[in-house]
Amino acid sequence: MYFPLSHPWAEDETLGEHLERRGVTRRQFLKYCGEVAVMLGLSQAMVPEIARALQEQRRPSVIWLQLQECTGCVESVLRTADPTIGDLLLDLISLDYQHTLMAAAGKAAEQAKQDAMEKNRGSYLLVVTGSIPRNEDGIYLTIGGRTGQDVLMEAVQGAAAVIGIGACAHFGSVQSARPNPTGAVGIADVIRDRPVVNIAGCPPIADVVTATVVHFLTFNRLPELDGEGRPIFAYGSRIHDQCFRRAHYDAGQYVQEFDDDGARKGWCLYQMGCKGPATFSPCPIFQWNDHTDWPIGAGHPCLGCTERHFWDTMTPFYGRLPNVAGFGVERRADTIGLSLALGAAAGVGAHAIATGIHRARTRQAPNKEPADLPVIPTEKKSEEDPNG
Amino acid sequence: MTGHARAGEASFTREAPVQYKRVYLWHWAVRAMHWVSVLCIITLAVTGFYIGRPYFTSSGQAINHYVMARFRFVHFVAAGVLVATAMLRVYWLFIGNRFERWDALLPYRQEDWKNMWLVLKKYLFVEPWKAPHYLGHNPLQQITYSFIYLVALVQILTGFYMFGLADPGGFFYTVFGWVGPLFGGEQVARFYHHVLTWVWAIFLPVHLYLTVRADVVHQESRISSMIGGGRYVRADVEFVDD
Numbered sequence A: 001m002y003f004p005l006s007h008p009w010a011e012d013e014t015l016g017e018h019l020e021r022r023g024v025t026r027r028q029f030l031k032y033c034g035e036v037a038v039m040l041g042l043s044q045a046m047v048p049e050i051a052r053a054l055q056e057q058r059r060p061s062v063i064w065l066q067l068q069e070c071t072g073c074v075e076s077v078l079r080t081a082d083p084t085i086g087d088l089l090l091d092l093i094s095l096d097y098q099h100t101l102m103a104a105a106g107k108a109a110e111q112a113k114q115d116a117m118e119k120n121r122g123s124y125l126l127v128v129t130g131s132i133p134r135n136e137d138g139i140y141l142t143i144g145g146r147t148g149q150d151v152l153m154e155a156v157q158g159a160a161a162v163i164g165i166g167a168c169a170h171f172g173s174v175q176s177a178r179p180n181p182t183g184a185v186g187i188a189d190v191i192r193d194r195p196v197v198n199i200a201g202c203p204p205i206a207d208v209v210t211a212t213v214v215h216f217l218t219f220n221r222l223p224e225l226d227g228e229g230r231p232i233f234a235y236g237s238r239i240h241d242q243c244f245r246r247a248h249y250d251a252g253q254y255v256q257e258f259d260d261d262g263a264r265k266g267w268c269l270y271q272m273g274c275k276g277p278a279t280f281s282p283c284p285i286f287q288w289n290d291h292t293d294w295p296i297g298a299g300h301p302c303l304g305c306t307e308r309h310f311w312d313t314m315t316p317f318y319g320r321l322p323n324v325a326g327f328g329v330e331r332r333a334d335t336i337g338l339s340l341a342l343g344a345a346a347g348v349g350a351h352a353i354a355t356g357i358h359r360a361r362t363r364q365a366p367n368k369e370p371a372d373l374p375v376i377p378t379e380k381k382s383e384e385d386p387n388g
Numbered sequence B: 001m002t003g004h005a006r007a008g009e010a011s012f013t014r015e016a017p018v019q020y021k022r023v024y025l026w027h028w029a030v031r032a033m034h035w036v037s038v039l040c041i042i043t044l045a046v047t048g049f050y051i052g053r054p055y056f057t058s059s060g061q062a063i064n065h066y067v068m069a070r071f072r073f074v075h076f077v078a079a080g081v082l083v084a085t086a087m088l089r090v091y092w093l094f095i096g097n098r099f100e101r102w103d104a105l106l107p108y109r110q111e112d113w114k115n116m117w118l119v120l121k122k123y124l125f126v127e128p129w130k131a132p133h134y135l136g137h138n139p140l141q142q143i144t145y146s147f148i149y150l151v152a153l154v155q156i157l158t159g160f161y162m163f164g165l166a167d168p169g170g171f172f173y174t175v176f177g178w179v180g181p182l183f184g185g186e187q188v189a190r191f192y193h194h195v196l197t198w199v200w201a202i203f204l205p206v207h208l209y210l211t212v213r214a215d216v217v218h219q220e221s222r223i224s225s226m227i228g229g230g231r232y233v234r235a236d237v238e239f240v241d242d
């Protein structure tokens, strides 16, 4: 749960001093730094450096824009079972603008944002959830009378780094699914002049967000990103290659129905449409809700939400392959393929019969039309050997 | 003298026995490539359909089975062999004889298109005597085989792309990483990799049938040419590519 600070920040206090005042022990803090190092794939030798860098931080300003989105990402990022030091860290940044959490409203809220951007120009962290609608000059999303793109581009100018959270900021998520009526795109499609981190997922895991922020605070640069802008420390390998049901996959043991024996035994969900083989995400390792569980752990196939355009390409969610449209009803590709192959075989048979009939006809009426090749004498060798 | 020279056209009518000559078409390497590919493609299709939709499951403890893993292993090995063969065939497109070269696989002359039409009509029993004769591939074969090579290429690219996903940053991931986005996503690439197998399932019976038919109906000894390398053809028939 998010709760207001019991010990508000004093002016110019460092994070180390502040944590001490809040009763966080050194041991707890180092443990957290160790966990973050593991998450980021860093050696434990880096822990003192992470600790030092974090301790010396002076309450970084964060501006969080919520654009075309559902607030699910905010819920995911904030809602953990008990306030871990991870949440604490989020509390401890100066979250100067966040629709859902801020007390201010209307003009006061917008003024707070403007002030924060002025004061911390060039050093604040910009966090964005939500996509940008581009059709009709972006009128599908306006905040304070300005379009989403306008609001975003203004905030981007003075930001030290831009972190997009969730599938909407990544590529537009469900609102960008075909036919995409509002022309929604991800923020990286409008921010061209600087790297954008995409914490992909619908919603993403809170710890990945925290770890990315810590990385930025520690090293003063963004973590290494893949081609999609996703931090490699988290999105570096496929769900399928980290999945604990993988032994059943390799053994050929698949759930066929949600309530069958295989499902009870925890077999692989491949046949239920699991998109783990196509999806790069840390879910099996980080897991959700204070590391309680994750979709495949709970017996549900992966939907592939960390991949671009998953609403279009990963559907049907409970089928292995996309459907084929254009046959009146949607039909499975294999049904069509099999029909065509059988059709070809039947066509071949029919053609063979037609050939027989055609030959017989040609023979019976030799003068009506010439054969394509004269019929060869059956006893060709008896008269004269062609090879001499 | 049963069944001798029944054709109506005067020029074909003769009492003299038919003369044959042997032409050499396919180098043993090309024949080997053909049959290795046949084996690989059938293996790939059978294992591939299991991977796409496991048509049986094992029971008991997972530790006692390795079904899918073995299928995938065989699939990958067969794919490797097929690609190696394909690379050799591409090399042979430039060093092979005139029946094996690249230009024998592309109907690029205007005359080829006219002949293709005639061949097509022959198969539809329309004026079959007008169809030209070829020693090597006729234009219809040329375009079919080029098309099927293209299908194989798409499957190879998508296959290597998916193979690479297991090892991000590795060779296949780096070299073939562009394929997925080109198709618009991993699942779309997977879809084409899968459904294009049906093109082979359609190609195979037609290819088999037309080859057997050429041998039975026209005594073209096509099948044995892919085994022994040469054909016995009638000396009195004119061939376009002679």
Ligand code: SF4
Residues within 6 Å of the ligand: A239, A240, A241, A243, A244, A245, A246, A247, A249, A267, A268, A269, A270, A274, A275, A276, A277, A296, A302
């Ligand atoms: S449940 Fe999904 S991710 Fe896990 S092994 Fe099966 S197919 Fe792979």
